[in-house]
Amino acid sequence: MLSVGQVAKRADVAVSAIHFYEKKGLIVSTRNSGNQRQYTSDVLRRIAVIKIAQQVGLSLQEIKQAMAVLPINKAPTQDEWQKMSQIWRQELEARIENMQKLHSQLGHCIGCGCLSMKSCHLYNPEDEHGETRAGAVLW
Numbered sequence: 001m002l003s004v005g006q007v008a009k010r011a012d013v014a015v016s017a018i019h020f021y022e023k024k025g026l027i028v029s030t031r032n033s034g035n036q037r038q039y040t041s042d043v044l045r046r047i048a049v050i051k052i053a054q055q056v057g058l059s060l061q062e063i064k065q066a067m068a069v070l071p072i073n074k075a076p077t078q079d080e081w082q083k084m085s086q087i088w089r090q091e092l093e094a095r096i097e098n099m100q101k102l103h104s105q106l107g108h109c110i111g112c113g114c115l116s117m118k119s120c121h122l123y124n125p126e127d128e129h130g131e132t133r134a135g136a137v138l139w
Helices: 004-011 015-023 042-055 060-067 078-112
Strands: 037-039
Touching: 004 015, 004 037, 004 042, 015 042, 042 060, 060 078
Parallel strands: none
Antiparallel strands: none
């Protein structure tokens, strides 16, 4: 069993982050006879997954929903981790596609100057007039 300080040090996060993750239901602890939190070592992997997921832009709610398929009281199996990763795969692929689109069209977007959410190629990709005209107003 690990103390909250040990978990924080090994996971390279603040103790307050450990408490926050626990409050949000992402990790769990037990209490010892002195009423101090104790964690099993599998919590380190959960925290690593949480940190990675946050780095790619997933919200804590999305992380919690995906982690709901994992057992909370024991280390997940490889199959259980795989099941959880499938939940994120489609969302991450859509985000990657949007980022690639932004990357390839950013120069055009900045150069356009239309400042219009209605005619923007990135924001409104189905705009028929946007293919032939730039600007906020069709004259």
